[in-house]
Amino acid sequence: xxxxxxxxxxxxxxxxxxxxxxxxxxxxxxxxxxxxxxxxxxxxxxxxxxxxxxxxxxxxxxxxxxxxxxxxxxxxxxxxxxxxxxxxxxxxxxxxxxxxxxxxxxxxxxxxxxxxxxxxxxxxxxxxxxxxxxxxxxxxxxxxxxxxxxxxxxxxxxxxxxxxxxxxxxxxxxxxxxxxxxxxxxxxxxxxxxxxxxxxxxxxxxxxxxxxxxxxxxxxxxxxxxxxxxxxxxxxxxxxxxxxxxxxxxxxxxxxxxxxxxxxxxxxxxxxxxxxxxxxxxxxxxxxxxxxxxxxxxxxxxxxxxxxxxxxxxxxxxxxxxxxxxxxxxxxxxxxxxxxxxxxxxxxxxxxxxxxxxxxxxxxxxxxxxxxxxxxxxxxxxxxxxx
Numbered sequence: 447x448x449x450x451x452x453x454x455x456x457x458x459x460x461x462x463x464x465x466x467x468x469x470x471x472x473x474x475x476x477x478x479x480x481x482x483x484x485x486x487x488x489x490x491x492x493x494x495x496x497x498x499x500x501x502x503x504x505x506x507x508x509x510x511x512x513x514x515x516x517x518x519x520x521x522x523x524x525x526x527x528x529x530x531x532x533x534x535x536x537x538x539x540x541x542x543x544x545x546x547x548x549x550x551x552x553x554x555x556x557x558x559x560x561x562x563x564x565x566x567x568x569x570x571x572x573x574x575x576x577x578x579x580x581x582x583x584x585x586x587x588x589x590x591x592x593x594x595x596x597x598x599x600x601x602x603x604x605x606x607x608x609x610x611x612x613x614x615x616x617x618x619x620x621x622x623x624x625x626x627x628x629x630x631x632x633x634x635x636x637x638x639x640x641x642x643x644x645x646x647x648x649x650x651x652x653x654x655x656x657x658x659x660x661x662x663x664x665x666x667x668x669x670x671x672x673x674x675x676x677x678x679x680x681x682x683x684x685x686x687x688x689x690x691x692x693x694x695x696x697x698x699x700x701x702x703x704x705x706x707x708x709x710x711x712x713x714x715x716x717x718x719x720x721x722x723x724x725x726x727x728x729x730x731x732x733x734x735x736x737x738x739x740x741x742x743x744x745x746x747x748x749x750x751x752x753x754x755x756x757x758x759x760x761x762x763x764x765x766x767x768x769x770x771x772x773x774x775x776x777x778x779x780x781x782x783x784x785x786x787x788x789x790x791x792x793x794x795x796x797x798x799x800x801x802x803x804x805x806x807x808x809x810x811x812x813x814x815x816x817x818x819x820x821x822x823x824x825x826x827x828x829x830x831x832x833x
Contacts, residue, residue: 462590678718
């Protein structure tokens, strides 16, 4: 049984993971080299816990106990008692290598070492360890205490016992756990790329503006946010960096090709909500254009993006990234899609999805629209993903 949890990095994600562990009865050691960051994170956590008391989610006594379970320290050496350490720092393999080498010299040989990376190779991160069978990815979604999904990513070095122990623990924390292969973007950040990429492509072709594309996905598709609103929320700089990373990691597969529109908006400093302007305006006195609420046009936009999303979900199953069940769980629990994409494909009819994708592929002649072999096979055999 793992009693003490270590967290490296006291940013938003790190403090969120520390909160979850402490609320589940663990002693937590939160390390960050910056004492200022540690102090800021402690103050933020105190505010979060006070709000939970106000909402009657926890008692004031529980709030005090939870805070008392967390040690905030600038000394990495204090992590020595941990049975699991989760790293949640900047997305840099070089910096992560330094952290994991330092951790291996401190913790016991039985301690599991995990990275919260959203896009980097777990195999690469673990390559610097003398005992690399103890490493895996444990990818939480932001905000970690509220988002139910956690992706567990064993690398080719990871021992089965390590994976099983981590999976059991995270489930015990009340999270929905999906298991996925150590491939770029894992499940969510891989499968979701067309939601942004194809929306940008539709705009670039002059088919519709930002507001109309968002209206189609939200009102006709049932998505909580349209792609441009979501990119503005995430930050265009962040979303573009992830897109570039996934594109490069997939050896420049055209399916993941970044958009010049997004690059230019990021270069111009139009980063979204945090900068006051992105695809939409967020400052007083600036009005955004109204969508063209044409259902025929909206259906065309929705279907084109949706069919590419379904195709990407099918590819994740075809390439053994995850099971069909876990792919659908990941997209509903990780990014709040209105339905699992594979179930959605079943409902539409996989034959219709194939037909529409083939038409796009024939028209554009681009690999981004190429129907997946598993989709072709399932249509030929008249099969569905779920009964």
